[in-house]
Amino acid sequence: EPEVTQTPSHQVTQMGQEVILRCVPISNHLYFYWYRQILGQKVEFLVSFYNNEISEKSEIFDDQFSVERPDGSNFTLKIRSTKLEDSAMYFCAGNRQGPRETQYFGPGTRLLVL
Amino acid sequence: GESVGLHLPTLSVQEGDNSIINCAYSNSASDYFIWYKQESGKGPQFIIDIRSNMDKRQGQRVTVLLNKTVKHLSLQIAATQPGDSAVYFCAENFGIQGAQKLVFGQGTRLTINP
Numbered sequence: 478e479p480e481v482t483q484t485p486s487h488q489v490t491q492m493g494q495e496v497i498l499r500c501v502p503i504s505n506h507l508y509f510y511w512y513r514q515i516l517g518q519k520v521e522f523l524v525s526f527y528n529n530e531i532s533e534k535s536e537i538f539d540d541q542f543s544v545e546r547p548d549g550s551n552f553t554l555k556i557r558s559t560k561l562e563d564s565a566m567y568f569c570a571g572n573r574q575g576p577r578e579t580q581y582f583g584p585g586t587r588l589l590v591l
Numbered sequence: 592g593e594s595v596g597l598h599l600p601t602l603s604v605q606e607g608d609n610s611i612i613n614c615a616y617s618n619s620a621s622d623y624f625i626w627y628k629q630e631s632g633k634g635p636q637f638i639i640d641i642r643s644n645m646d647k648r649q650g651q652r653v654t655v656l657l658n659k660t661v662k663h664l665s666l667q668i669a670a671t672q673p674g675d676s677a678v679y680f681c682a683e684n685f686g687i688q689g690a691q692k693l694v695f696g697q698g699t700r701l702t703i704n705p
Contacts, residue, residue, distance in 0.1 A: 481634075510692070517599070520635060520680065522692040533692055568634050576691040577623040577642065577684060582634035 479503045481583035483569050489589045493558050498586045500552045500569030509552045510570040510580060511544065513537070520568065526552065527575065559590045599678065603702045610671050612699045614664040614681035623684035625693065626655060626666045628677045635680060638666070668701075676703045 482501045490496050502509055511523040525532040526544055534542075543555045552571075556563055566587050570580040604610045616624065622643040627635035641648045641655045641664075648655050654667040664681050678700050682693040 512693075519697050520682075520693075520695040522694065525692055535692070570693075579625050579637045579640050580693060581637065582627075584634045585632075 481569055481571060481581055483567075483583040483586050485586060486584070487587045487589075489591065490559055492561055492590055496556050496559055496588060498554045498556075498567050498569075498588070500554075500583055501550060502552055502569065502571035503581060506571035506573050506581075508532075508572050508575040508580075509544075509546065511554045512568045512570060512582075513565040514568065514585075515565045523554070523567075556588075559588075561590050564588055564590045599698050599700045601700045601702065603704055604671055606673060606703050606705050607670055610668045610675075610701060612666045612668075612679050612701065614666075614696045614699075616662050616664060616681065616683045616696070617694070618683060618685060619659075619662060621683040621685060621694075624655070624657060624664055625682045625684070626653075626664075627680045627682060627695075628675075629680060629698070630677045638679075671701075671703045673703050673705065676701060 481503055484499045488496055509526045512520050513523055514520045522535050524534040524538045524544055541557045546552045566585040568585045569583040572578045572580045602610060625640040626638040628638050629635045639650045639653050639655050641657050646657055652669045656665045668675055678698045680698045681696045685692050685694055
């Protein structure tokens with residue numbers, strides 16, 4: 478059964494550094510998403526991406542965040558200048574039909590900003 | 592400083608008993624709902640979904656009930672097993688074609704006692 482994969486599984490970085498989180502969605506998926514989960518809290522939507530552009534983004538997804546799908550395979554989330562409060566689990570998700578279809582999540586990347 | 596996570600509602604049941612997890616959703620216009628299971632250190636895993644034109648949907652050992660009048664969702668797990676121990680999140684789907692996101696509830700931690 479195909480799965481969403483994410484790399485790295487863990488990332489430790491210094492405040493102010495750039496990080497890139499990578500995701501390989503399921504091959505026939507067309508809609509892609511990033512979510513984050515601060516330790517002990519609920520999962521929060523960051524951004525949705527379809528047809529090579531952002532469909533919707535939350536207030537969390539400010540100018541420090543960007544997403545791209547450069548090669549039709551990887552889907553990346555970049556944080557340009559990390560802050561302490563960016564420490565969280567970051568989940569990639571995807572689906573084929575978009576709205577009103579379940580999203581399939583990857584295992585997550587645990588980001589720790591020191 | 593140290594961040595404090597939100598306190599999750601908890602439910603403990605004996606192995607073999609049935610469990611019911613409840614969720615209140617926020618948007619009366621939401622028309623698609625999903626239950627996810629999250630084990631420690633992993634991404635949300637799809638359990639079951641329901642659309643707003645239904646009141647009940649059954650899967651293997653799981654049933655979801657939707658009460659649109661009071662904006663309430665429940666997940667029933669029959670004959671619980673140790674592997675059912677996890678945090679369970681309900682999620683509602685917001686949005687229109689190409690611009691949609693999942694909004695997650697707070698989560699309930701289910702513990703199955705042997």
